[in-house]
Every structure is written in C-alpha cells, then in structure tokens.
Amino acid sequence: MTLAEAVAPTTSEAGDALVVSHLDVAYRVRGKDRLTLRDVSFRIGAHESFGLVGESGCGKSTTVQAITRYLPRNGSVTGGSITVAGRDLMGMGAEELRRLRSRSVSVVYQEPGRALNPSMRIGRQVAEVFRVLGCDRGESMDRAEEALRRVQIADPARVMGAYPHQLSGGMLQRAVIAMAVAVEPALLVLDEPTTALDATVEAEVLDLVAGLREQVDTAVLFISHNLAVIARMCDRVGVMYAGEIVEGGRARQVFDDPRHPYTVGLLRCVPRRGQRKDHARLDTIPGFLPGPGEVPAGCVFASRCPLADDRCREETPSMGEVAGSHRAACFKPDEAPSIPRSTPEELPVRSGGTSPEPVIRLEHVSKTYTGRGDPVKALVEVDLVLYPGETLGVVGESGCGKTTLARLLLGLTSPDQGSRMTLRGADLAPVAARRSREELRALQIVFQNPDSALNRRHSVRHIVGRVLTKLAGLAGERKERRLVDIVRSVRMEPRHLPMRPAQLSGGLKQRVAIARAFAGEPAVLVCDEPTSALDVSVQAAILNLLVDLQSREQVTYVFISHDLGVVRYLADRIVVLYLGRVMEYGPAESVFAGPHHPYTEALLSAVPTLDGTGRERIRLEGEIPSPAHPPAGCVFHTRCPRRLVDGTCESVEPPLREVSPGKLLRCHLPLEALGRLEPGGGELGGPEPPGRREAPAGGQQGGGGGVPAGEGGLEG
C-alpha cells in the first residue's frame, strides 16, 4: 500500500486539486546533497482542506516551496511527482508555470507585512491580480474593492488608499487573502497564516478562511505548527516528522486517537484543558530531530521512540492502516496510544511556604513614551503585588503594555513621575544603572528570543560565568563549581560550557538563558514569552524546568505570554492588560472560571481547542485603538460586545473594583451580566492525552469546528 493511498481520501477522484506522490527534495549544501523530504505523498481533493502539521525543521515549508516550484537555488526535487489540477508541475516551462501561479495556485505566507510592497497602496497591489488576468485599470480597481469586501473589510475604499504600514497585521493578512482567493485558484496554500497574529485576530482570520471556503470553490493546503488550528481548519491532516509524513487521516481521528508515537507525544506536550503545574508535569518527547539530510536506517522516529525495538531501527515502516483512511507509519500502532511517559508525573516537593510579605510592590506605575508626535501612554496607573514563590501571568494582545511592564520592573526604562516600586519594602531605583548589586541580583529576565539574548560571540562559560562574577561575586574555584552546578540544574552538561550559542539547539539556548538568569539567585524572574519561539515539545521541557526551579528556589515569576494555555498551566495569579490598563487581576482559577471581563472573555474564546468542541465564540469588533489616542470612557468600549446601551461605557472610565476576594475587574457591568465561559472547569489548552480520556464532557458539539466532515467524498 502506498503512502499516497494512505493519506488520500479512499475514493480518489480525477478532479484532485493536488496530488503529491513519493516526493523527495534535496538541498545541496557545501557540495553535498541533503535529503530534506523523503517519500512525501498526499492528495487533496477538490474543495477539500488538508493540513500539514509538524515542528520546525520537519519539512512543511519545503513542501510548500516544492508545490509552487519556488525551491531555493540549491534545492531540487530529486524524485516523485506533483500534479496540480491534473497537470504535472515538474514538466512545466516558465510560461506555463507563470500561468499556473497566476491562476491555479495561491499562497498566503506567515507575515503579511513582508508579502506586500511597502511603497504601494493596497488597492493597486490587489488590483494587480486582475491586471495580470487582463482587466483594464478601472475594472481592476473595481474588482479589487469587491475582493476586499469579500474578506469582510468594512471600509474597502479606505484600505485601498492605505499603505501597508498604516494597517494592522490582521488587516494586511485579510488583504493578502483577498488577493489569494481573488482568482478562485484550484489550490490555496496557507503557510502559517496566523502565526504572527494575536489570538483574537487569529480567530477572526480563521473564521474568515472557513467562511470563504463556503463561497469559493478551492482546495486548501493549510500548514501550521499549531495542532489546534489544524484541528479546527482541516478535514484531513498529515503529521510530518523529519521530512516524512508519519501519520495521516481524518483530522478528528488523528487528534482523538493518534497512532504514531510522535503524534501521541506531540499532543501530550501541550498543556491540556485546565491542567496546572500543581497537577502534573508535562510530558516531553525525548531526544532530538535527526540532523538535516541524515537518513537514519529504519524508522525516522526510532531514536526518540519509547517503543522502538530492533526491527524499528532496521526496517522502515510503511503507512499501515489503522481504521479506514487513518494510517500511521509505525509497526506498533496499537501500543502507541499507551506509550509510557518520558517524564515522570510526580511533582517536585515545594520547599517552604509562601510568606505573606510581598517581594515587589508597584504603586501607580505609569509609563508614557514621548517622542515625535503625541505621547503614548504605554502603561497607566498599574498597581501590582508580587509574593515570593508565586507566578503572576501577564496576558493581553500585542501593544497592551506587557513588555513595558517587564522593562519597568527591570529598570530598562524609567517610569513616569509619581510611580513607586518597592523591593522588600525599600524603594527600588527606577533605572538599572542606579540599582545596587543586590537590587540587580533580585530582578532578572529570560527573554523571548535566545538568539538575541545570548551574545553569539561568547561561550556558555562566559555568558553564565560573568553573572557569577558580577552579581554573585564569585571567583576561581568556587565560581567554577557553581558554574557546573548551575549548568547541571538546567539539565545541560559541563561539556556544553565551551560552546557558543550557534552550536546549540533552540531549546538548549533557552536553557543557557535560564541558567544565566538563575546564576545571580534572583528573587523575581521576568519571563517574557520564554517559549513562544520554541516548538511545543521543547516548550514542554522548558516549562517543566521553570516549575522545578521555582519550587526549589522560591523564585517569583512574572510570566508574560500570549498563550493562555501556557499561562494557565503556570500562573497562580493573572493580570489582564489592555491599552496599558489593568482590566482584570486575580487568582488564576477565578480569572479562568469567570465571571470574566468582556476582554478576558474574548481572549479566552479566541483560543482554538484541539478537541474541536465548539463554543460560543466572542468576536471583537474593530482593531486595537492606538495607545496614543485611547478611546474616552472605558478604553475597551470600542470593541466590547457587552457594552451598556446607555452610553456609560463611552463616557465614564470604570474603576478597578474588587468583585471577590483578591479579584479585581475594570468594568461597569454588574457581575451577573458578565460571561462565564467554563462552568465545568476547563476548555483551554489541548485535549486529554490519549489513553487517559474521560467520558466526553457533556457539551456543545460540532458547529464551531467549521468544517463539515464528509465533504468531498471523504467517507469510504
């Protein structure tokens, strides 16, 4: 049985939008061919949506490049075939290829800002699509406006006259999608189209794409690293690992009942519905992706698989049938769902209790950026208290002031007059340069991007050792011993000490950054999206590490993240920011349980879920207003779906009021009028891990999933 059959609908049709069979792609690097895709086969029927999911380096993007014949100069298809709408892609000449790209295949990439020409108005760029089709100038502009209206841009005339930098990321992505679907292509490729967007905007764009598929007769290839997004958007799915498709089938089947150990592991890495750090550790996938171009004998996943035996290491498994169209390239698909955890579930013992004395207190902290133009209020009158050993989760969309808060705490920017920060009761100097060694020691940070945070010319030894010298005041023998201790405590080895960041994987780099932050034994550690640049399996390991270190060292975390599942897993208390103001602040459980501030409610409902159960989606209208010109009254009223009809919200800024012990809300609405998303406890995050599912929680089924199953002759 071939792979092509394995991931294809059981009834293959002549009208398939895309057939990829036995595709091999190699990159030539320093004179050597490195096989990056091996025997990749899948088929997308007309009007069907197919998802490719996998971690970075698995070959998703290479697949897209091969399908559009946009492989870089050193890449080439070394085997197999690609057929688009019945025509062989590999045999096409330049002119035919041009026609194919202009009419039959459209691609939407991750960053709309880079996909559009910054010096051309949107209208002209969209109209260009129609110019290529042969329309005259006037007609092109008319059709461009129509295309923008179709992607639910409320005011297309304004958008057409704007340059890309004047529009938000979500709006730009809509424009790009408008261009992509304008020609009604046979195949629409979406390559991580929402990864660069905020959760609320992502939800809107996904709704839009799902809606467009009803109107436009096009097949969709959806590429994402986000399992939940794929689960929501796709009929069928292929899970890629190290350049191969290891499991495929109907999306529901694959995510509900994964049969390849890699898929099982991947699903377990995501903090699942309502899981918290005091429940259990996250599971991880041991080991590392094989190096590029390395073709291991036997199964590609064998080196990381807990089930691997001699056969797995010698023979390459072919895609075997699990049930109907669901297939997995594994010799033991029946054992896969119950693979043992690779990380024990037990939690580290928490040392010491939490003391009631706050370690950090912020009072009326504001930050106004002045420069050219109007002053921008990035943070307005924020009061926060941090206790030893707790985790404060900071959430909000981009531009809400999360990063400003972090920089103020650390002294990287100075707050406005009248702000007060205290460390263990004593005033804290506003800027780092004026802080004493003890103050500097007390507050450290783990940055989002380890590539930027680690000096690429310095060794691990220098990076961590310098902190020991400067902050811990160690030297010689004692410094050396402490260095080894620290490196081991982030689960690296002394042999990593002489290495430079470029020699380490993304996960290891972030460990070095964590080691550096812990070297001075801080009281408060700010984690600014520490896992958002990492793959889920690496993220799980880093989150486990942070939890372990916290329980041992009694460190307070200020954990900034846009990923509510991760925040929920880690945080004890949560603060929700919008336009620099605290909207909601309280214990994590009560923030997630509700009643919610309308903004929190929107954030929570925007998160796509893996179990696919639909829920009442709250969509925000409009865009985040500019912080330079915040709306009058409640700053959220312009987007609030629950605003009062009497106009109070538009004119009076609500105070932050305590609604239950320790929980503060900034809203005019009475508590009874506010939404509650999850009476039962958990809707966030991933699904139950395979093998330990409870009876499905009674609830809303179907609907929100968006994609009708059985479309396009799927069922056999």
Next chain:
Amino acid sequence: MATTGTGGRAGPEIDGGRRPGGAGSPEVVDPLVTLALPDHELASSGAMAVSAGRIRREQLGLLVRSKTFLAGSAILLFWIVCAVFGGFFRPYNPDAQNLLAINQAPSLTHLFGTDNLGRDVLSRVILGSRQILIVAPCAALLGTVLGSALGLVQGYYRGWVDSTTGRVVDAFLALPIVIIAFLIIVAAGPSVPTLIVVIGFAFGLVISRTVRTAVLQERELDYVAAARLRGEGAAHTMFVEILPNVLGPIIVEFTVRLGYAIFTVATLSFLGFGIQPPTPDWGADIFATYNYLSAGYWWETVFPALAIASLIISINLIGDSVESVIIE
C-alpha cells in the same frame, strides 16, 4: 499574480536545524544537583557537532577556494615579494642615473625602458612597492582602530555624544579626504609617519560611520540589556559585548579602506606631498614623467600606473571575497 508572498523565504532549513551531538556519553548527573528527573532533552545531545573552530576553518576554506581571493592574493603576494626581496633581483640600482641612456624605450637591457634621468623603470617599479606597502596598511589599520573606537562610542552612547562628535565628523568629511590630508601635510611637512597619521585619521572618520550604524543595531539586542542588568560598565559593554559582534563589518571596512589608502598615498605622492624623491614611488614617478607622455615616452608613466592599478585591484578582489564569506 495570485502567488502573494515573499517568495524568497529563508531558504533551506538545513543550517538552522538541530543535530545530535554524535555518540556523546551522557554524564552521570549528581542527583542532589538536578532534580530527580530524567528529562531527556538532557543534554546528551542537542548540541551541534560543529565547533566554533570548525566554523572558522570552514570560512577560511571557502575563502581559499574562491577564485577572486586567489587572484587577488597572488597579485598582492607578488608586490610583497617585490617590496621585501626586490633589492636582490632588481636589475639596476633604481636611483642610479645614467644620463647617456635617458628616455630609452623598453628593450632587452631595460625591459621597461629608462626615464628622463636614465634610471631603470623596471627597478623603480619593483622597489616603488616598498613605501606604499608600509604606509597604506599602517594608515588603514590606524584608521580602522580609530574609527571602530569612535563608532562604538557614538553608537553606544547615542544622544548628545553622538550628535556632537557626529557634527565634527560631518565637518571633516565635507571636504575631500585628499584635501584634508594635503592641508595637514603642508602644515606638518611630508614624512612617512605624518602620512600614516593623516590618512589614518581621515579614514577613521569614514569608518566610524559604518561601525556606528552596526553598533546602533547591535545595542538593541537583548544581550546588551542583559549586560546592563548585571551592572556592566560602558567600556565592558562596548568592547567585550558589542565589539566582537561588529567585527565582520569592521574587517570588510578595513580591506576596502586599504584599497583607498593605496589610492590616496599614490595621489598625494603625485601631488608631491607623499613619498619624497628620489625614493622610488609610483605616484611620484608618474608625476615626474607625465610631461614626457606627449613626446611618446609612454613607458615611463604607464608602468608605474599599471603597478598602482594592479595593487588596488588585488586589494579589492581580496576585500570582495572576504566580504562575501563574512556576510555569506
């Protein structure tokens, strides 16, 4: 076209990927130190097998394999040999005048002919490389050091430090470098050290611009913030943290300036303010002989001119290949 997007998305995922570190034996981890947790990302692999040394060796290998680099080095090496050992194989004493054999066309006795004083042009071309190969590299090196320091300070402090020093640099650069050099040499009197200092200073101003731009980008990276958060002083941050990361553009700038330094030395010598006669020098020789071009004595001018051109081209070839390897 319907294909919207950047098209050239960061090419193959090859080099950014992770590689297992070969068969590294996982060390026994002290259970007291780490929590009892067999976290498998545990360090037994995950580091790339490539060491920093190997990256550097690979870069060197790329350089040595590039044809432009080889051609450039061959020409440069030729001139260096002439400068160092020219005294042994020059056919005549370059300063020896032979008034009985002036303005002789190239022949077997004088391969490049003789000049208006009867001196052997070939010998003067061979030994003319000496002074210029001392002055130009020293000046370029001095300029690079000065320029890097100035650029680091400007880019690191920004604000008033940057704007005041920047205006001063602007004022100097408003005049052609040759004119600045010319004015200072006239005041100080021509000599090799003056020449080096003057050209080095002028080039330093130009180089500071490039370095400043690189530093401005670099200082926004988080590792600089991390240095502030452990209380590092300005000097440490500039020279230990930032400088190693802007070495690439500095090296490229050095090779480019080296070419310009040769050009400038030759120009100043031609104007009579560089290397002083009777020391053999290409620029000065062109000045001494260009009047005779109209009389048809082309060899006296053309051979030194070709020498200058070949040296500058060799430096530019080397510079180009270094740049392409460093910037990749």
